[in-house]
Amino acid sequence: MAECIDELGIQSKTIGIASVGCSVFSYNYFNCDMVQAAHGRAPAVATGVKRADPSKIVFTYQGDGDLAAIGTAETVHSAARGENITVIFVNNAIYGMTGGQMAPTTLPGQVTQTSPYGRDVQTVGYPVKVCEMLSQVDGAAYLERVAVNNVKNLMAAKKAIKKAFQNQIDGKGFSLVEVLSACPTYWSMTPEKALERVASEMIPYYPLGVYKDKYAEEGTK
Numbered sequence: 001m002a003e004c005i006d007e008l009g010i011q012s013k014t015i016g017i018a019s020v021g022c023s024v025f026s027y028n029y030f031n032c033d034m035v036q037a038a039h040g041r042a043p044a045v046a047t048g049v050k051r052a053d054p055s056k057i058v059f060t061y062q063g064d065g066d067l068a069a070i071g072t073a074e075t076v077h078s079a080a081r082g083e084n085i086t087v088i089f090v091n092n093a094i095y096g097m098t099g100g101q102m103a104p105t106t107l108p109g110q111v112t113q114t115s116p117y118g119r120d121v122q123t124v125g126y127p128v129k130v131c132e133m134l135s136q137v138d139g140a141a142y143l144e145r146v147a148v149n150n151v152k153n154l155m156a157a158k159k160a161i162k163k164a165f166q167n168q169i170d171g172k173g174f175s176l177v178e179v180l181s182a183c184p185t186y187w188s189m190t191p192e193k194a195l196e197r198v199a200s201e202m203i204p205y206y207p208l209g210v211y212k213d214k215y216a217e218e219g220t221k
């Protein structure tokens with residue numbers, strides 16, 4: 001993300017919205033103005049910041065607990081309104097910061113602190129597939145799912161993130177990039193094994209790719 005901001009030359013006018021989760025510390029890692037939102041509310045805060053000063057480039061950085069549980073409404077409605085913001089959605093299939101509880105995106109059968117026998121879909125339901133869900137929302141302009149488990153996927157992730165920022169520069173509206181990532185700590189795995197799990201379990205359940213590219217579809221790119 002930071003490389004994209006640098007390469008697009010937008011650092012001085014970029015405002016990030018930090019969410020709640022491990023991402024809460026993102027204001028320590030990005031050298032741009034940052035605002036801290038309440039849990040799940042980052043797209044609503046981003047909406048306010050962007051509407052107050054449309055010349056700014058506004059992004060959110062949110063985990064799956066933040067974006068797809070407590071923040072589902074803000075996510076869906078900011079997409080439906082077609083807000084001209086960039087949302088980076090880090091899906092690690094678990095609540096990291098609070099100690100490894102089940103998230104909306106926890107895989108069927110996945111063991112977490114609150115699903116010690118594995119996620120039982122009969123009892124707690126199925127994972128929420130955010131890109132698939134938002135692809136039905138007319139206001140969303142660009143939705144892509146990427147992963148950061150190997151160099152090839154990292155390069156593709158950067159390309160998608162850059163496009164999500166470029167869309168905002170071009171006034172194209174709501175862009176979201178879902179980034180499949182690992183949480184070695186609460187998956188109780190070495191970092192290496194955790195990356196292997198992204199490939200063997202996450203990508204098959206959450207296929208990578210572009211879920212919507214409104215302007216490409218309309219041929220008005």
Ligand SMILES: Cc1ncc(C[n+]2csc(CCOP(=O)(O)OP(=O)(O)O)c2C)c(N)n1
Pocket residue numbers: 020021022023039062063064065066067092094095096097098103
């Ligand atoms: C209103 C409110 N409810 C619950 C919490 C507790 N809480 C803090 S972080 C978090 C989940 C974060 O999970 P995720 O978004 O997946 O981020 P990760 O830590 O995995 O990056 C929760 C439930 C809170 N801080 N505020």
